[in-house]
Amino acid sequence: MDSVYLHFLDSAVSLYNSPEMRLLVLVLLIVSAASSSPLQNANHIFNAIHSSMRQWGSSWNHNGMSFFLATVPQHTVLYHGSHSIEPETGPNWLAFEPEHALWFANIWMKGPSDSAHAATTERHSGYSNQVILKPEEVPRGWLHTYEAARDLRLLYVDGISAGKSVMGTLDSQDRILFNDTIKDSHDDQERASTACNIFRNDWGSRIDGLLRMETGFEVILCDFDRNMHRINVLRGKPHPENGNFAKPAGGEMWRLYKVIAERFGGIGGGRVQLNYDHFVTAYNYPTLDLFKESAEIPRLKNLSLKLLEPMKRDLHRLVMDNDPGQISYNWQDITDLIITRYANDLRYFVSRKLDTKNALQLEIERVLLPFIDFDNRDFNAEINRCAAQFLTASQPAGTLASVAVKSVTTSICTTLRSALDLKEYNNIVASIQELIDYLAWTVWRECPQKCQSDEVCFIPIWPGGTVEDRENPQCKDRANNSSGPPYWDKRPLVETTNSH
Known part of the structure; x- marks a missing residue:
C-alpha cells in the first residue's frame, strides 16, 4: 500500500492546480488511512505464504525470512x-525425489565422513570438475527408499534455505535458529547436529527435523530408527571403465532439474x-531493516542480536505452544485465488495494448463490476466488497496470514477503483505499475512462453545458474546450457555482525 500512496503523492504534486487535484487529495486520504496498518510488509508476508513449499517462488525469493511448522504424513515415501x-x-x-537422493550416492559427493552431505563436497558450486580414479577405487552408492513410520513434525525454513551461498540463503537459519554458532557457512x-540438539534439549523433542530446499526439497531427520521404515535399497549404476567421472554428470544434473521443475x-x-x-x-518486525543493502533481497546478516531477540523468542514460542500436526486454514489457496484473478489483468493494464483512457478504464471497470451497485455508488463500499471477495466467516480472523491477505487485496482494489476516476491515461498506467512493483508476484517472472517437453524454464537454483538466468528466465533444453557470470556467490562474503 505504501508504494501506491507514494505514486498518488507524486501525481498530486505534478498536477498541482489541475482539475484532478481535488480527487487525488481525497484518494490520498483514503490510501493514507489504509497504509497506517502496522503490517507494513503485508506484500512480503503474502508472497511468503504463496511461495511456501514451491520450487519456483522459493527459488525466486531465495532468501527466506520465515519459519513454518510442517507435517510430513505417515507413509510418505522419501x-x-x-x-x-x-x-x-x-x-x-x-x-x-529419488533423483535428488541419487545425486548424493554418486562419487562426487563422497567426503571424508562418507556422508551424503559431507561438508567438503558442498564447497563446489560448478558442474565441470573432473575426478580421475581407477575403476577399483570408485565406490558405487545405494539409493535407499523409506516411508515415514509416523507423522514427521518438522520446522520448515523457506527460500533456498539449503543453499550454501553468501547471498543470504542461510541468514534465517544461522542467525535466528543457530544463534551465529555456525562458523563455516x-x-x-x-x-544438522546443532539443529537436532536444539530440537531435543531446548524444545523437548517436539520437532523431528528440519525441512529445507535447494535443487529439490529435503529433510534433515534427527532419528531414522524412530521415524522411518526402510522399504527398499538399490545399488547405483556402474561407473565407466575409463575412470572419467564428471562432477557431476551433465545428463544427471539436467534430469534432476527437469524433475524439480515439475515441483x-x-x-x-x-x-x-x-x-x-x-x-x-x-517481515512482521518493524524494527528490522531487512532491505538496507538491496531493494530486492532481504538480509539479516548486519542486524544486531538484540534486534533479532524478539524473533528468536517467538520461534521458541511457536514450537512450544503449537502442534505441527494441528489442522490450520490453507491461506495459500486464497493467495492462489487472488493471484489467478488479478495477475494477467494487471499486466494487461500496463501493456498499453488498451491505448486510450476510455478503453483502459472500461476494461478496469469490467474487473470491478461484481462489486459495484450502480444505483448506489460508494467508493469505499466498492473497495471493501472487492477486497473481501475471497474472505469468509469460516476463516480464522486476526491471524498474521488473514491480515496480510486483506491488506494486499485492499491495495489491489483501492488502486483499481481509484483508476476509474483519474483523468490522465499515463497516471492510470503509472498507478497500476506501482501496484505491480509492490505486489512483486513471482508468476510475473515465469518464462514468457510455454516450454517444450524437452525444455524447462531455467532460473538460478543453488548451486547452478547465471546472472542472465535471473534477469531473463527462458525455456532451455539440455544442449542450451547457461553461460556468463554465475549468479551464486558472485558477491564478496561479508562477515555476520555479532554486536549486541
Whole structure:
C-alpha cells in the first residue's frame, strides 16, 4: 500500500492546480488511512505464504525470512542416497525425489565422513570438475527408499534455505535458529547436529527435523530408527571403465532439474502440510531493516542480536505452544485465488495494448463490476466488497496470514477503483505499475512462453545458474546450457555482525 500512496503523492504534486487535484487529495486520504496498518510488509508476508513449499517462488525469493511448522504424513515415501548399504540411524538427509537422493550416492559427493552431505563436497558450486580414479577405487552408492513410520513434525525454513551461498540463503537459519554458532557457512554437518540438539534439549523433542530446499526439497531427520521404515535399497549404476567421472554428470544434473521443475507449483501429493495460522517471519518486525543493502533481497546478516531477540523468542514460542500436526486454514489457496484473478489483468493494464483512457478504464471497470451497485455508488463500499471477495466467516480472523491477505487485496482494489476516476491515461498506467512493483508476484517472472517437453524454464537454483538466468528466465533444453557470470556467490562474503 505504501508504494501506491507514494505514486498518488507524486501525481498530486505534478498536477498541482489541475482539475484532478481535488480527487487525488481525497484518494490520498483514503490510501493514507489504509497504509497506517502496522503490517507494513503485508506484500512480503503474502508472497511468503504463496511461495511456501514451491520450487519456483522459493527459488525466486531465495532468501527466506520465515519459519513454518510442517507435517510430513505417515507413509510418505522419501529417499536417501548413501555410499553405504546399511540403514541410517541419524541424523541424516532425506529427499522427496529419488533423483535428488541419487545425486548424493554418486562419487562426487563422497567426503571424508562418507556422508551424503559431507561438508567438503558442498564447497563446489560448478558442474565441470573432473575426478580421475581407477575403476577399483570408485565406490558405487545405494539409493535407499523409506516411508515415514509416523507423522514427521518438522520446522520448515523457506527460500533456498539449503543453499550454501553468501547471498543470504542461510541468514534465517544461522542467525535466528543457530544463534551465529555456525562458523563455516558450508558446514551442513554442524547445522544438522546443532539443529537436532536444539530440537531435543531446548524444545523437548517436539520437532523431528528440519525441512529445507535447494535443487529439490529435503529433510534433515534427527532419528531414522524412530521415524522411518526402510522399504527398499538399490545399488547405483556402474561407473565407466575409463575412470572419467564428471562432477557431476551433465545428463544427471539436467534430469534432476527437469524433475524439480515439475515441483515449481508445489511439492504435490499432500506430502507436506504447513500451518499457516501460526508462523514466524522477519517481515512482521518493524524494527528490522531487512532491505538496507538491496531493494530486492532481504538480509539479516548486519542486524544486531538484540534486534533479532524478539524473533528468536517467538520461534521458541511457536514450537512450544503449537502442534505441527494441528489442522490450520490453507491461506495459500486464497493467495492462489487472488493471484489467478488479478495477475494477467494487471499486466494487461500496463501493456498499453488498451491505448486510450476510455478503453483502459472500461476494461478496469469490467474487473470491478461484481462489486459495484450502480444505483448506489460508494467508493469505499466498492473497495471493501472487492477486497473481501475471497474472505469468509469460516476463516480464522486476526491471524498474521488473514491480515496480510486483506491488506494486499485492499491495495489491489483501492488502486483499481481509484483508476476509474483519474483523468490522465499515463497516471492510470503509472498507478497500476506501482501496484505491480509492490505486489512483486513471482508468476510475473515465469518464462514468457510455454516450454517444450524437452525444455524447462531455467532460473538460478543453488548451486547452478547465471546472472542472465535471473534477469531473463527462458525455456532451455539440455544442449542450451547457461553461460556468463554465475549468479551464486558472485558477491564478496561479508562477515555476520555479532554486536549486541
